[in-house]
Amino acid sequence: PASDPTLLERARVAKEKLGDRLFILGHHYQRDEVIQFADVTGDSFKLAQQAAARPEAEYIVFCGVHFMAESADILTTADQKVVLPDLAAGCSMADMATASQVDQCWADLEASGVADDVLPMTYMNSSAAIKAFVGRHDGVVCTSSNAKRALDWAYERKGKVLFLPDQHLGRNTVVREMGFDLDDCVLYNPFKPNGGLTERELRDAKIILWRGHCSVHGRFTLDCVEEMRRKDPEVNILVHPECKHEVVEAADYVGSTEYIIRALADAEPGSSWAVGTELNLVRRLANEHPDKNISFLDRTVCYCSTMNRIDLPHLVWALEELVEGRVPNVISVEPGEAAAARKALDRMLALP
Numbered sequence: 001p002a003s004d005p006t007l008l009e010r011a012r013v014a015k016e017k018l019g020d021r022l023f024i025l026g027h028h029y030q031r032d033e034v035i036q037f038a039d040v041t042g043d044s045f046k047l048a049q050q051a052a053a054r055p056e057a058e059y060i061v062f063c064g065v066h067f068m069a070e071s072a073d074i075l076t077t078a079d080q081k082v083v084l085p086d087l088a089a090g091c092s093m094a095d096m097a098t099a100s101q102v103d104q105c106w107a108d109l110e111a112s113g114v115a116d117d118v119l120p121m122t123y124m125n126s127s128a129a130i131k132a133f134v135g136r137h138d139g140v141v142c143t144s145s146n147a148k149r150a151l152d153w154a155y156e157r158k159g160k161v162l163f164l165p166d167q168h169l170g171r172n173t174v175v176r177e178m179g180f181d182l183d184d185c186v187l188y189n190p191f192k193p194n195g196g197l198t199e200r201e202l203r204d205a206k207i208i209l210w211r212g213h214c215s216v217h218g219r220f221t222l223d224c225v226e227e228m229r230r231k232d233p234e235v236n237i238l239v240h241p242e243c244k245h246e247v248v249e250a251a252d253y254v255g256s257t258e259y260i261i262r263a264l265a266d267a268e269p270g271s272s273w274a275v276g277t278e279l280n281l282v283r284r285l286a287n288e289h290p291d292k293n294i295s296f297l298d299r300t301v302c303y304c305s306t307m308n309r310i311d312l313p314h315l316v317w318a319l320e321e322l323v324e325g326r327v328p329n330v331i332s333v334e335p336g337e338a339a340a341a342r343k344a345l346d347r348m349l350a351l352p
């Protein structure tokens with residue numbers, strides 16, 4: 001349990017013993033019991049930037065989910081080992097685009113005669129194999145904090161973009177921030193022949209969205225927004241762009257986890273906020289800002305269950321294994337795949 005003083009002490013002791021050989025990264029959705037041990041906390045963009053910040057550290061313990069640990073492995077040196085304290089910490093959205101599905105999609109685009117005009121790009125929340133596919137086709141990775149810049153970059157190059165795997169981030173960004181119409185986007189369903197689209201739809205679309213989503217952010221509905229506004233007409237609705245388009249359209253502010261943290265830090269004392277993102281983060285922010293009225297946008301409890309798999313017992317286990325000279329749960333991307341994925345990640349990191 002979170003309050004177990006023995007575990008807290010064991011984590012402190014192991015961390016101290018490992019000293020500079022250890023670098024712990026923690027995503028904002030992690031539990032409080034874990035995030036307190038992170039050397040750096042951040043959203044997925046900041047953590048990708050920070051992964052390479054400590055080349056002298058032998059071990060990067062990644063408190064987050066699998067695709068983030070893969071990206072850290074790609075961005076660090078060959079000698080550094082990336083450890084994910086629980087291998088079951090995946091991401092259901094990342095699992096919604098497999099390499100063979102994306103290969104099939106590309107074959108469909110080729111058969112429709114449009115592949116040469118399409119630039120593929122992927123949200124960070126995807127496997128290394130998908131990032132490698134994108135890298136091999138001159139595309140770019142994005143996160144929720146730079147999706148507009150990456151989409152601008154991609155659209156300028158080809159005038160047609162395949163956006164993987166989060167349909168909501170793609171749609172919300174092009175419609176809200178880039179002035180596209182909903183009709184400029186089509187939805188590619190990997191479970192249907194030709195994605196469920198006609199050749200003409202593929203030819204005419206400016207943005208081809210992949211049919212993936214985040215099940216955590218998908219829980220927020222227009223009803224939640226309306227109920228909050230009925231209860232408190234002054235409330236500010238602040239949501240993550242992984243939420244559905246209608247929710248994002250009805251919100252007052254939209255942005256990545258880092259944006260949400262900054263918005264609440266800058267908010268006026270006494271102001272009211274209903275926040276649509278993962279619950280560990282919303283609860284932490286409510287505790288950090290007792291002078292502001294911060295609540296969760298959904299009526300029910302909604303953690304990211306895979307982020308939550310990294311708990312204090314798993315962290316302590318991983319750190320104590322490292323102290324004993326064993327390196328558990330290493331996340332290692334095959335070098336050829338890593339090199340291709342790195343191209344797409346580097347393009348993102350070099351965006352203006």
Ligand code: 13P
Nearest residue numbers: 043044045143144256257
């Ligand atoms: P950001 O860290 O980019 O805000 O993304 C949220 C998320 O869902 C991470 O899995």
Ligand code: SF4
Nearest residue numbers: 091092093214216304
């Ligand atoms: Fe994946 Fe959603 Fe969890 Fe983020 S919050 S790790 S997108 S399931």
